[in-house]
Amino acid sequence: MAINVLTLVGSLRSGSTNGQLAEAAVAHAPEGVEVTLFSGIADLPFYNEDIDVEGQVPAAAAKLREAAGSADAFVLVSPEYNGTMPAVLKNAIDWLSRPFGAGAMTGKPTAVIGTAFGQFGGVWAQDEARKAAGIAGANVLEDAKLAIPGSLTRFAELHPKDDAEVAAQVSEVLVALKGAAEKNLVAQG
Structure with a gap:
């Protein structure tokens, strides 16, 4: 059984180096890990408790929660x-932090990676x-980090998935994430 890792990318720009970094995660997922890129982040309305009503949750938010509910772990890719x-x-x-204490991220291993020009x-x-994911209830893996500087020059002619160092990282x-998710699944019986 493969561990399902849901990936959320914080850039909406086509050609985003962070989007490309997420594609590298898909391309270089180790055996037993399936990485899924969530594509509807741009469609989410701003969180508002008035519209987060059972049976009336906006479709985009319901889609996100459904995808997150079936995930074993998360990768957040942030510029x-x-x-x-x-x-x-x-x-x-x-959106994933609600309902408070029982949101779709609660207890699930989460890593944050990204690249920026600086x-x-x-x-x-x-x-x-x-910080936000931890407060939302995620089990944030503090040692699973990847921050790649100089994104615009480093990836000007080389996609991150084709960069051997990035692929390994x-x-x-x-x-x-796989190890932490497997521990969760064992603990849940």
Whole structure:
């Protein structure tokens, strides 16, 4: 049985290096890991408790929650916008955090990776994403990190999936998620 890792990308731009990094995760998933890219993040309305009513949840949010509910683990891929994570990624985390204490991320292993043009590879944004996911109930793996600096130059002519160093690093993150997800499944019986 493969571990299902749901991946949320915080960039909506076509050709995004973070989107490409998520594609690298799909391409280099280790044996026993299936990486699924969630494609509806742009369709999510901003979280509002008034519209989060059982039986009336917006279709895009219901689709996200359904995908997250069947996931064993998560990879959040975050660029850095003005020193923090993009609003679309935070909004997705907000939708997954409800109902409080029983959201779709609760207890599930989660890793945050990303790339940015700056010299630190978006670590501020990734730290914020880890913080938000942890508060949402996720089991954030603090040691499963990947921040790649200089994205625009590093990936100008080379897709991240074709970069041997990136491929190995992404695979390491997924191996860590697999181990944590397997422990969860054993604990659940």
